[in-house]
Amino acid sequence: MKLITVTGYKGGCGKSTTAIHLATYFSELAERGSEADRGKTLLIDSDPNRTAIKWSKRGELPFIVEDERKAIKLIPGCDYVIVDTPARPASDDLKELAEGCDLLILPTIPDVVSLEPMLATAEDLPANSNYRVLLCVVPPYPSKEGEQMKADLIEGGVPVFNAMIRRTSGFGKAAIAGIPIRDLKDKTKVAWSDYQAVGKEIEEIING
16 A cells, blocks of 8 residues: 655645545556456545545545545555645654655645745655655746746755646636546646646656
8 A cells, every 4th residue: 555645834735636636646547457456546635624525525536535534444455545634734743744654745836935835844854754846836838937946946955746737727627526637528637647747756756
């Protein structure tokens, strides 16, 4: 079983959206296996806002979503568990999150206001933590904000995903419909390819 945690110090950075779409990606991996292996992806919604649970209740997601209390009984037998944490975790909680998972993901928006809380989060992590920064809500081409921020993070020695999540109205539409963005019927579903790229990077990281 692989455990992936999504957390951050700042709300509105794409944390819950990332958790939902990574769970979608890994549920697809399970579906490619035998019938007995299907449906083995669980998203634990431990954010007080219950964004993922509310999203699922408005429509249908291809995996199980539960809060941290009900999810305990569902973890055994899962291939992938994605945890959507509360924003602004305490330092001690953050260290426990980092030590208890296969990969810790820190979403951030490519601007200084969002960058500073993310860097504060990274500084609170144990030195040997396996984590990556994910740039979300990135302005589309011709803007170079995302690429510039990624280059700055790399130069500063901060591990960052190569793939970035582009800004699109599709995520809002998907949230209203209660589905992943891949299931939309309009052109904004193309943003699903961003999360597919991130998912592939995660596979390489957690499978060594």
